[in-house]
Amino acid sequence: MKELFRSNDMVLISYLEHRLREENIETLILDSHMSIMEGSLGVLPRRMMVAEEDLVRAKVILDEVRQTHGLDI
Template identity: 75%
Template sequence: MKELIRTNDMVLISYLEHRLREEAIEPLTLDGHMSVLEGSLGVLQRRIMVAEDDYDRARGVLDGVKQERDRQA
């Protein structure tokens, strides 16, 4: 597994997971339970991991999601 992104932006996490699954890439989100334990202060970031074989395609999906977000801002 390889880390794709580390963030505490729940909207980004949810949308990115959705987009990755549309591309047949199964993400693994880590540290979600730790974020709950710390009281949802946003201090601990969650990590989205993907299989090393899927990393390059996943990086392309992430770049596309970031571009979409920037256009909407």
């Protein structure tokens, strides 16, 4: 697995996960349970991982999401 991006914006993570799933790209979200350790403040970013063979396609989708929604991620 390779890291696609990291963020503490759960809405963005959910949306991107949905977009990738539409393209049959499976994701793995790491560090989502760290909020227990940090006191549920949402400070620690979650990492979105994809299979190495899907990384190039996933980056294209990430760029589309960035451009479409004017995001700086």
